[in-house]
Amino acid sequence: MTPPVAAHAPATPRLVRSLIGKKVIMAITGVILLLFVIAHLLGNLKVFQGAEHFNAYAEGLRTLGAPFFPRGSLLWVARVVLLVAVGAHIWAAIVVTRASWGARPVGYHALEAVETTYAARTMRWGGVIIVLYVIYHLLDFTFGRVNPSFVPGDVYHNVIASFRAWPVSAGYGVAMVVVGLHVYHGLWSAFQTLGLNRPPTVRWRRGVAGMVAGLITAGYIAIPVAVLAGVLR
């Protein structure tokens, strides 16, 4: 038994301490990561403009802000922001998940799912799959450890070399479907968590989340598909 807080504590909303606050952190960091995923996709689609354009774009990321900022500095700023966002996102997810797993020590014989979606039910393990995928992705294209013929600076070549192996392409495809599901429920949930549900938002937030998720998945999958189909060589 826990006596009501009004009886013993001053009423101060403690955003970060509360479970709602952790969801707010998850929503804000999730939106930051989503913006990265969208920007990354738009950049990656330059692969269809050919090797010259694509490699120039990759180089452009390093020389971003020149001549005011030293080479690679803004890229590192972006990386730090992303790392902090990823860390906070995962931390909040773990705290919230532990609270929820502890909230029902004795389970049901059966609890029927009525309203929930596949995307909602796969958020936690989907998140774990995305972390594993991102590790592989970095080893493939950033560190070149698992890339079959990594050439530093020749990003176009690295992409083609990796995606020519169909199991790698298939793995990327599956990962992008997982990302799409995560984005769909995550974006819709972010609207809910941040309290953005006034009309007319409330009518289009699920639709917008679905569209954004669908475009992200389709856009990313287009690249390995084009490599396997021989469009990109």
Place this chain on the structure above:
Amino acid sequence: MKVTLHVWRQAGPAAPGRFVRYDMTDVSPDMSFLEMLDVLNQQLIARREEPIAFDHDCREGICGACGMVINGRPHGPQRATTACQLHMRTFPDGAELWIEPWRARAFPLIKDLVVDRGALDRIVQAGGFITVRTGSAPEANAIPVPKRDADLAMDAAACIGCGACVAACPNASAMLFVAAKVSHLGLLPQGQPERSTRVANLVAQMDAEGFGACTNHGECMAACPKEISIDFIARLNRDYIKAAISHEG
């Protein structure tokens, strides 16, 4: 009609529990679900067995006392219906029914299908009220309330505190309950003076009781016998964030 019941029987909070099978014949399709349990209990008493303990009071679907999970659905399969208003005609002849108590750490089991929902009462005690002298009812039009706000407040106030939202939630979260309590006062002029302290206290008490966190499955809304929308959860989040930002302690 005939039904086969598998009822969770547990003698006390610390006692081991298990499902016990009961075969019922001659069940009238016009019986309510609780009347069917009454008949079973009479048979158990006649056999000198312990009757099944379950909560019930008004049997009109308005008090929030009854509640059990029937075949994986809090209050049974019918939408917007409490267990007491559920009728046996909802089920096919020969149906097999699994009957369980609400399952949540914050709802400790007392006996059989009865759980202690005091956690919800303590949340309301933490601030789910307005601090005014009541006295006689004031003139209804003394404080104008926009129709839209009045309707929304009434939708939230329809909550009977049965706990089905917690029972249905994969996270055993009480967010829909707290959202309803915060919203029905927060939407009305009388609720404004304590609006930010109310939401802060209710949320703090909710967390202290050991409920899980909302992950927007929406199962609460589907199980709610009063069909309270998860839009109120977004409203609760908004109120809580606002209170945290603007609080002047």
